[in-house]
Amino acid sequence: MAIKTRYWLMKSEPDVFSIDDLFDTPNQTEAWDGVRNYQARNMMRDEMQLGDLVFFYHSSCKPPGIVGIAEISKTAYPDHTAWDPGSPYYDPKSSSENPRWFMVDVKFYKKYPRMITLEELKQQPELNEMPLLKRGSRLSIMPVTQNQWEIINKLAE
DNA sequence: GCCAACGTTGGC
DNA sequence: GCCAACGTTGGC
Numbered sequence: 001m002a003i004k005t006r007y008w009l010m011k012s013e014p015d016v017f018s019i020d021d022l023f024d025t026p027n028q029t030e031a032w033d034g035v036r037n038y039q040a041r042n043m044m045r046d047e048m049q050l051g052d053l054v055f056f057y058h059s060s061c062k063p064p065g066i067v068g069i070a071e072i073s074k075t076a077y078p079d080h081t082a083w084d085p086g087s088p089y090y091d092p093k094s095s096s097e098n099p100r101w102f103m104v105d106v107k108f109y110k111k112y113p114r115m116i117t118l119e120e121l122k123q124q125p126e127l128n129e130m131p132l133l134k135r136g137s138r139l140s141i142m143p144v145t146q147n148q149w150e151i152i153n154k155l156a157e
Numbered sequence: 158g159c160c161a162a163c164g165t166t167g168g169c
Numbered sequence: 170g171c172c173a174a175c176g177t178t179g180g181c
Contacts, residue, residue, distance in 0.1 A: 013179090038164090060178080062181095064179080135161090136161070137162090138162075138178045140178085158181105160180100161178100162178085162179100163177085164177080164178100165175085166173100166176095167172100168171105168172100169170105169172100
């Protein structure tokens with residue numbers, strides 16, 4: 001039996017990797033490397049399923065917001081950038097025998113005709129339970145409920 | 158560039 | 170296992 005699709009939100013700084021970069025990547029698929037937070041890692045490693053849908057969020061930019069949707073195209077596998085001393089994501093405590101960090105592959109799904117800004121998300125009372133909108137929340141990957149997913153998709157119309 | 162909030166580290 | 174110090178995130 002197929003597992004029910006889950007929904008997520010993943011943050012990326014567009015200067016580093018934007019939704020247009022994903023669009024322009026061969027096969028429109030890229031490894032989501034560099035996650036170095038245990039909570040975020042656990043969600044990728046333990047909960048993300050093939051075909052799950054992801055809000056692509058641009059952070060640390062003006063303005064921040066959701067710019068489109070990606071799809072999980074490969075479930076979690078070790079993040080080898082942690083083993084590369086030349087990588088900004090290098091972590092000497094991770095090894096191929098005992099990997100500490102994981103990544104998934106995401107595939108471009110769609111880009112919204114306009115960004116749904118953080119400001120706009122904040123104005124929706126139905127969304128105030130989203131971790132994204134909670135004071136002090138810094139999670140780079142977070143779950144989205146089906147209800148939240150539908151509300152935001154409607155905003156994009 | 159500021160800084161609040163949060164996670165991680167490491168001495169004890 | 171506590172907790173102070175430090176580093177990072179990310180909106181503003």
